[in-house]
Amino acid sequence: MRYLLLIYGNEQTAAAKSAEAQAAEMDAWWKYTADLQQSGQYLAGEALQPIATATTVRLANGRALVADGPFAETKEQLGGYYLIDVPNLDAAIAWAGKMPNLPDGGSVEIRPIMEFESPAS
Amino acid sequence: MTSVPESIEQVFRREHGRIIASLIRACGDFDLAEDALQDAFVQALDRWTEHGVPDNPAAWLTTAARARAIDRLRRARRGAEKEASLSELTTPDEGVLAMLDQGHDSSLEDDRLRLIFTCCHPALNLEAQVALTLRTLGGLSTTEIARAFLVPEPTMGQRLVRAKHKIRAARIPYQTPPEHLLAERLTAVLAVVYLIFNEGYAASAGDDLIRRDLCGEAIRLGRLLTALMPQEPEALGLLALLLLHDARRGARISTAGVPVLLEAQDRASWDQAAIEEGSALVERALRMRRPGPYQVQAAIAALHAQAATPEQTDWPQIAALYSVLASFSPSPVVELNRAAAVAMAYGAEFGLALIDRPMVAGALDQYRWLHTTRGELLRRLARWEEAAAAYTRALQLSDNTAERAFVTQQLAAIRTAAGEER
Numbered sequence: 001m002r003y004l005l006l007i008y009g010n011e012q013t014a015a016a017k018s019a020e021a022q023a024a025e026m027d028a029w030w031k032y033t034a035d036l037q038q039s040g041q042y043l044a045g046e047a048l049q050p051i052a053t054a055t056t057v058r059l060a061n062g063r064a065l066v067a068d069g070p071f072a073e074t075k076e077q078l079g080g081y082y083l084i085d086v087p088n089l090d091a092a093i094a095w096a097g098k099m100p101n102l103p104d105g106g107s108v109e110i111r112p113i114m115e116f117e118s119p120a121s
Numbered sequence: 122m123t124s125v126p127e128s129i130e131q132v133f134r135r136e137h138g139r140i141i142a143s144l145i146r147a148c149g150d151f152d153l154a155e156d157a158l159q160d161a162f163v164q165a166l167d168r169w170t171e172h173g174v175p176d177n178p179a180a181w182l183t184t185a186a187r188a189r190a191i192d193r194l195r196r197a198r199r200g201a202e203k204e205a206s207l208s209e210l211t212t213p214d215e216g217v218l219a220m221l222d223q224g225h226d227s228s229l230e231d232d233r234l235r236l237i238f239t240c241c242h243p244a245l246n247l248e249a250q251v252a253l254t255l256r257t258l259g260g261l262s263t264t265e266i267a268r269a270f271l272v273p274e275p276t277m278g279q280r281l282v283r284a285k286h287k288i289r290a291a292r293i294p295y296q297t298p299p300e301h302l303l304a305e306r307l308t309a310v311l312a313v314v315y316l317i318f319n320e321g322y323a324a325s326a327g328d329d330l331i332r333r334d335l336c337g338e339a340i341r342l343g344r345l346l347t348a349l350m351p352q353e354p355e356a357l358g359l360l361a362l363l364l365l366h367d368a369r370r371g372a373r374i375s376t377a378g379v380p381v382l383l384e385a386q387d388r389a390s391w392d393q394a395a396i397e398e399g400s401a402l403v404e405r406a407l408r409m410r411r412p413g414p415y416q417v418q419a420a421i422a423a424l425h426a427q428a429a430t431p432e433q434t435d436w437p438q439i440a441a442l443y444s445v446l447a448s449f450s451p452s453p454v455v456e457l458n459r460a461a462a463v464a465m466a467y468g469a470e471f472g473l474a475l476i477d478r479p480m481v482a483g484a485l486d487q488y489r490w491l492h493t494t495r496g497e498l499l500r501r502l503a504r505w506e507e508a509a510a511a512y513t514r515a516l517q518l519s520d521n522t523a524e525r526a527f528v529t530q531q532l533a534a535i536r537t538a539a540g541e542e543r
Contacts, residue, residue, distance in 0.1 A: 087292075087294070088292045088293070088294040089242075089292050089293045090294050110291075112291045
């Protein structure tokens, strides 16, 4: 079963870290990714650029309205994701529980992937 | 001789958990299992009325429910084939049908542990855990659970539907947790059972019977847990705690509906059999030398229950046990209870000193029992004005009629005592 692990954290906390601390964190992420890949349960994963680079598109009066942002007043921002394939939710929780953003107060949202039946040919 | 509908009702309540647990494992679907079992009960009502109740009604029901589950799956498949030209819809797995067909009597196997751990999985919210546990293991209807928890039936129905949907969609595993997760998951299971008990314990005489019977339901679940996990001292501790509390249930509210303090309760009315069973369970649990909060609370309850008179209560021991409890689960309420025990063991002034610390009095200012306890200790110290002030504060915080009557009574007694002194 496929799950998307959405990685949330506070960008300011991350940016305020010393260069050594940031390097140590990157090492933790490389190791985490390598462990996940070695387990055979890794499908995909990416880190996202900070929320300052985000653009939002909405429909307004039938036309696409483009805006800078979002600037929702949230403490945590989506910073990246992993797509994994594991037997069940407990296995997904186990991977989420080892995520390097957790010690900094971040969180991981686990979302099961919706499976569609392939259309008849 | 019991009538047939009565027997079915009895079998239903007694065997529901076991049958549904085995059906869910076989077909992997809570809803299908529930529907099939419902079908089987309807069938049983018909057949047993005519032919009498079979020797092993649970096995009969399990077999019938399995057959009904297969029927339902086949019907769903035939329906699907008709539409196969339009799109290839989900068809029931052949493996599932084969497993259901095997007919080996897996009702002998106990799947109830898997069921408990699935119902109490931390990915479900606590309310859903409670509802699902009562629905599946307890065999209560949605209507009954809604009445017991004082919520509208559609709300409870929605809660159950969402929980079952999440189990399926997020694939919450149907299994006993592995060793490294067991302690943590067991804590969640025990918390659900304790919560069910406390809902029933909070119910008053005017409440619906089903609400009051939540205590009995929780004790049944506690017995099940200790039967399935006899080596888990905290499960034993919880069952002991429930039995010891339940033993005093009738004595703690007067016929007028006013709460009766422990020292004023009629000890002859306490259920001695429950006290003996609870005390024996605590001892058995403590001998395993893996103490935990439920065992300690049960030990405290046992000391209260075993005292023939309030004066014979072993307060120093109780005060010591509260210190142990505070080390497991530190909280202002535990500290308040410890202070009350210290006051009984060593004098009101020592208890009061423990209460009047920021971590207790500061944290619990909105908690009426803080003020009734303070009021009581101040009364014993003949500090009348402060005692009256504390009880007045408690009165402001209480919206329960019986409690207000009790506090008002205490206030009147204090004023009388203060007047006599002048």
